[in-house]
Amino acid sequence: MVEPNQTQRKNAESAAPSCSPCRGQPIRLELSEAQALLNQLDGWELDESAQRIKRQWRMADFVSALKFFNQVGEIAESLDHHPDLHLERYRHVRIEIWTHSAGGLTQADFHLASRIDELARTLGIS
Numbered sequence: 001m002v003e004p005n006q007t008q009r010k011n012a013e014s015a016a017p018s019c020s021p022c023r024g025q026p027i028r029l030e031l032s033e034a035q036a037l038l039n040q041l042d043g044w045e046l047d048e049s050a051q052r053i054k055r056q057w058r059m060a061d062f063v064s065a066l067k068f069f070n071q072v073g074e075i076a077e078s079l080d081h082h083p084d085l086h087l088e089r090y091r092h093v094r095i096e097i098w099t100h101s102a103g104g105l106t107q108a109d110f111h112l113a114s115r116i117d118e119l120a121r122t123l124g125i126s
């Protein structure tokens with residue numbers, strides 16, 4: 001299958017209802033809704049406040065971690081939804097996602113997380 005280019009992907013994402021919190025009034029999820037969506041992801045968990053989701057990976061090395069973050073950044077830009085990226089102790093990465101404008105979790109966070117999972121699987125780091 002031919003992969004869509006960045007513009008095609010952006011157009012497709014613009015039509016995706018899961019990204020509406022990025023553009024309109026963000027709808028904050030109830031805890032039970034967030035937990036149900038969390039169950040569909042690989043390795044993500046709620047943080048202590050239950051207002052964010054987070055996942056961590058150990059990369060091969062520092063450069064691999066930076067490359068991973070660059071690719072995550074491209075996904076974030078295409079969705080206009082941006083995660084908090086942490087790189088500590090040489091190769092330990094942690095990503096936290098929440099919707100700033102909602103002060104908590106929305107569907108857009110889970111959509112972004114699933115795209116990051118897809119990338120991680122492609123890179124063989126899941």
Ligand SMILES: C[C@H](O)[C@H](O)[C@H]1CNC2=NC(N)=NC(=O)C2=N1
Nearest residue numbers: 080081082083098099100101102
């Ligand atoms: C103007 C722009 O669309 C908004 O600031 C977007 C950008 N990326 C974002 N990312 C996240 N995680 N939450 C937001 O509320 C958010 N808002």
